Amino acid sequence: MSSAKLPLFSFLLLAGCVGSGKQTQPLSASQHEAEARRAEQIAQEHEKRRDPGLYATQRCGNVGPTGVVTSGQQGNSTTTTTPSMMDPCQSSLQTERDHEMEAERLRVMAAKHRAEAARIRTAEAQACHGLSEEALMASPVERSDEIVAVRELPDYGRTGKASSQRGGATVLLKSEVGMSPEDFQRMLTCDAAQARTVGGKKLERTPWAVAGASSAVVETDQGMLVEITANDRDAAKEIVRRAQALQAPTTK
Secondary structure (H helix, E strand, O other): OOOOOOOHHHHHHHHHHHOOOOOOOOOOHHHHHHHHHHHHHHHHHHHHHOOHHHHHOOOEOOEOOOOEEEEOOOOOOEEEEOOHHHOHHHHHHHHHHHHHHHHHHHHHHHHHHHHHHHHHHHHHHHHHOOOOHHHHHOOOOOOHHHEEEEEEEOOHHHHOOOOOOOEEEEEEEOOOOOOOHHHHHHHHHHHHHHHHHHOHHHHHOOHHHOOOOEEEEEEOOOOEEEEEEEOOHHHHHHHHHHHHHOOOOOOO
């Protein structure tokens, strides 16, 4: 049998990383790629534990052909299938099959993560297409002092209509010189796509990148008013949390 082994603690730790824990927001492209690498790594460890030679095993100790024992007298015999616990060879074969099936499952999971990461990166390329290099590098909110006010929107979903807005927030920003509401909307759309790609702190501080969120920009005499709403109550709460976080000083 193969002698390659992964320490139990390390194996369980890696397995925990690939588990499907509850996520309040979808994974970013970077997180999907990280999960794909973890799944591939654990799949490789399962494959190292496999021993294809076991499939050729026919006998084990004093037991008859794998899974079968013979009994009877004077030439009369019957065959019965033995439980796996009575046949060490059968137990080993089952273990090998388990490793093979788990490795295959993890490969499929890794492929799905890579496909989703590619979808998110494609969406970013489409959202940011045509913007200048300067616009791509800039952030709609560079500093907290650019924010004039943040206001939570009411939950209109309590009217009982399934399609009613569940809430959100408005963020009033100082106007950018020479930038129209349409240009600023394009910048927000690109910024949201970038946040969904890189994840991390950028995503945590981007209310218009919340899954299911819709944004609209209106120019006022005080600045650019960004309204971010969602029809999902949890998403609306997340919009408010991130919008309020924008007012906190940015830490490096």
